[in-house]
Amino acid sequence: MALYYVAHRLFAAHDRALAAYVAHHLARRFGPDAVFLPFCDTDEENLDHPCKGRRLFELDSERLARIDAMVAILHGPSLDDGVCMEIGYAASRGVPILAVTTDFQVYGPTADTALRSLFPDPLLQHVVSRVISVPQLGPPGGEDDRFERFLAQNLHAITRAATETVDALTGWLTPSPALPPPHINGQxxxxxxxxxxxxxxxxxxxxxxxxxxxxxxxxxxxxxxxxxxxxxxxxxxxxxxxxxxxxxxxxxxxxxxxxxxxxxxxxxxxxxxxxxxxxxxxxxxxxxxxxxxxxxxxxxxxxxxxxxxxxxxxxxxxxxxxxxxxxxxxxx
Structure with a gap:
């Protein structure tokens, strides 16, 4: 059975909820045992350990060392450093990485440049296998409450991103550019x-x-x-x-x-x-x-x-x- 790791920002409820939503879609297609969701599957809130942070690092690293693909949720110009670390871990092993973003911005080195990147660091775009980008709102609904209507438009974009992610994982993904072991001898x-x-x-x-x-x-x-x-x-x-x-x-x-x-x-x-x-x-x-x-x-x-x-x-x-x-x- 393939194992999919969902890398996500997890310090606020809405970030955890978004990751759980994506993981739920994956589990419906591939089975719950095929998905690893940090915080949820390490039971971070209730984990009791004398060095809890290091233990969480160990638990996540153990899964990262044997995953078959990664889904990395990236949004906004201030990307979560833990997610980026996990991307580097997976990429160096040649694991296919699917980056998922609903950011409507793109990034470039100067104000007048034609050189644009989907992320504020082009190294991310180099190592990921594919990007699922849904930068626009969903179609307007018929609700009378404008806030409910706006919520529905955003949820539509999230659902589309999750659905496209699942569909992408059912096909073949290009492996990330793996790194060899470090050089011990020579220069x-x-x-x-x-x-x-x-x-x-x-x-x-x-x-x-x-x-x-x-x-x-x-x-x-x-x-x-x-x-x-x-x-x-x-x-x-x-x-x-x-x-x-x-x-x-x-x-x-x-x-x-x-x-x-x-x-x-x-x-x-x-x-x-x-x-x-x-x-x-x-x-x-x-x-x-x-x-x-x-x-x-x-x-x-x-x-x-x-x-x-x-x-x-x-x-x-x-x-x-x-x-x-x-x-x-x-x-x-």
């Missing part, structure tokens, strides 16, 4: 995801620290040149990650950027160490769960965090020696 390579909110000097300092340990570095380029087609540079970034033996991603800001979250998931799935600066954000608290400084899929998907470059160096020393101790290593 050391590192993937660096720069800050989304500025501070390019950080990228230079991190790259210098990595080069001191013999790493050639690739700096993600999707957002650096507005004249370059970001969908093409997204392919280059994913290809570079495939050749990397570790990644350093910047997760600072109000939330983890979608691309950084996706890279964390891909690294967690393929055994690549992935490090990030401490986010410096407010902590989150939930009943029965230990405090988390980020979405728990991000927090526990990381190999380690660092407050400065000295701490990053300590992480590197656990696995690698500086080039001065082992002879020269080519860099680019």
């Amino acid at each position: 050391r390579t590192a993937y660096v995801e720069p800050p989304l909110y500025g501070g390019d000097g950080w990228t230079t300092r991190v790259s210098d620290a990595l080069r001191a340990y013999g790493f050639a570095t690739h700096r993600a380029e999707r957002f650096t040149n507005a004249a370059t087609d970001p969908t093409l540079t997204a392919v280059e970034d994913w290809t570079a990650l495939a050749h990397a033996s570790l990644a350093v991603v910047d997760i600072r800001g109000p939330e983890t950027p979608p691309g950084a979250a996706l890279v964390i998931g891909a690294c967690a799935a393929t055994g690549r160490p992935v490090f990030a600066p401490e986010p410096g954000c407010w902590w989150t608290f939930a009943h029965g769960r230990e405090p988390n400084y980020r979405n728990l899929m991000i927090q526990y998907g990381l190999t380690g965090t660092f407050s400065d470059l000295d701490e990053l160096t300590k992480h590197l020393e656990v696995r690698w020696q500086p080039t001065s101790r082992r002879g020269p290593t080519a860099t680019k």
Whole structure:
């Protein structure tokens, strides 16, 4: 029996209800045992564990490691970082991913660009197999109450998206572009995801620290040149990650950027160490769960965090020696 994983934002009732609606449609077609719905199927509200957040991460990861396809619900410009992490996890394993969105916006690097993406990070569009997009309201109904009429129009769009999702899963889906295991021998390579909110000097300092340990570095380029087609540079970034033996991603800001979250998931799935600066954000608290400084899929998907470059160096020393101790290593 195939297993379908529904990745969704789950911190508000309406988000959980939307995911349950989609999962219900899937279960009607494929059977309830063929669908895994986080929060629902981990019984998150009632789960009792001394380290509940980590246990939830483990339960979700166990399912992610053996799914046959993923349905990822994505809506709005501020994408859920946990969902993006799960997409990266599935994509790196070659799992087909069906992205479902009712967002009526598209995105581009400048105000006058003809280069448009369905998502605010083109890396997402590169790794998903297919997008189910229902950006418009359903037909107007005959209700006298305008709010009830507007509700019916939105519910029609949601029903259409769920129905198209089920239909798509009954056919053949293109596998996501899987990543090979990390390179252990040969030239050391590192993937660096720069800050989304500025501070390019950080990228230079991190790259210098990595080069001191013999790493050639690739700096993600999707957002650096507005004249370059970001969908093409997204392919280059994913290809570079495939050749990397570790990644350093910047997760600072109000939330983890979608691309950084996706890279964390891909690294967690393929055994690549992935490090990030401490986010410096407010902590989150939930009943029965230990405090988390980020979405728990991000927090526990990381190999380690660092407050400065000295701490990053300590992480590197656990696995690698500086080039001065082992002879020269080519860099680019």
